Amino acid sequence: MITVTRVFDAPRELVFKAWTDPDHVAAWFGPAGFVTPRDSVDIDLRVGGRFDLSMVRDGAERRLHYEIVELVEPELLVLKSDATVTRVELEDDGGRTRMTLTDGPYPEDVGRGAGAGWESAFEKLAAQLAA
Amino acid sequence: MPADHLSITFAALADPTRRAILARLAEGDATVNELAKPFRVSLPAISRHLKVLERAGLISRQRAAQSRPSSFRAEPLEDATAWMDTCRQTWEDRVDRLEAHLREMQR
Numbered sequence: 001m002i003t004v005t006r007v008f009d010a011p012r013e014l015v016f017k018a019w020t021d022p023d024h025v026a027a028w029f030g031p032a033g034f035v036t037p038r039d040s041v042d043i044d045l046r047v048g049g050r051f052d053l054s055m056v057r058d059g060a061e062r063r064l065h066y067e068i069v070e071l072v073e074p075e076l077l078v079l080k081s082d083a084t085v086t087r088v089e090l091e092d093d094g095g096r097t098r099m100t101l102t103d104g105p106y107p108e109d110v111g112r113g114a115g116a117g118w119e120s121a122f123e124k125l126a127a128q129l130a131a
Numbered sequence: 132m133p134a135d136h137l138s139i140t141f142a143a144l145a146d147p148t149r150r151a152i153l154a155r156l157a158e159g160d161a162t163v164n165e166l167a168k169p170f171r172v173s174l175p176a177i178s179r180h181l182k183v184l185e186r187a188g189l190i191s192r193q194r195a196a197q198s199r200p201s202s203f204r205a206e207p208l209e210d211a212t213a214w215m216d217t218c219r220q221t222w223e224d225r226v227d228r229l230e231a232h233l234r235e236m237q238r
Contacts, residue, residue, distance in 0.1 A: 018233055029228075
């Protein structure tokens with residue numbers, strides 16, 4: 001499981017909007033070298049709803065399908081694909097917003113605590129490998 | 132590496148006893164008896180964990196010796212680590228772009 005943390009100079013409501021409004025998601029989701037066409041973004045913003053979009057590079061399209069499994073405006077969005085769970089937590093930090101994003105392929109029955117244990121054990125193993 | 136190999140690797144790693152066994156084997160080969168000592172689980176339970184790890188390619192076991200010592204195999208973990216690095220880079224890129232977009236939204 002990976003964790004990415006970032007503090008944005010923007011209020012939490014705006015960050016949540018950037019994550020859930022298709023017009024905004026299309027503007028940033030395709031990582032470097034990719035675009036996410038606006039008409040590829042299909043979000044049904046409710047628990048159980050879909051969160052689908054495409055990443056396009058050189059005409060090749062990769063379609064991503066997620067299900068929204070947790071949704072608490074404006075602080076939590078959890079997306080599940082067939083292989084991974086992506087969790088986005090937003091904390092208010094005096095008008096700024098601290099985002100903690102985790103993404104990982106772990107069984108559904110592995111809770112957050114177990115996930116963290118898994119991560120540290122994995123990193124320890126990886127360190128031993130590198131030695 | 133096909134995604135289902137990764138799934139098998141991660142499923143094998145999703146158990147704390149198996150992770151502890153792997154950490155022990157990363158330091159050197161060990162027999163079932165040696166592996167069972169630090170854990171409060173039976174020899175058959177250790178053997179079952181070893182089978183899961185073996186199927187995932189995370190360990191290999193000698194066929195000839197009576198004690199069948201287990202050896203750590205790094206390749207699946209290296210593949211899993213490479214996959215996680217790619218995944219982390221993708222999200223870092225996205226978050227950079229999200230940060231730039233949030234600035235645009237506030238202009």
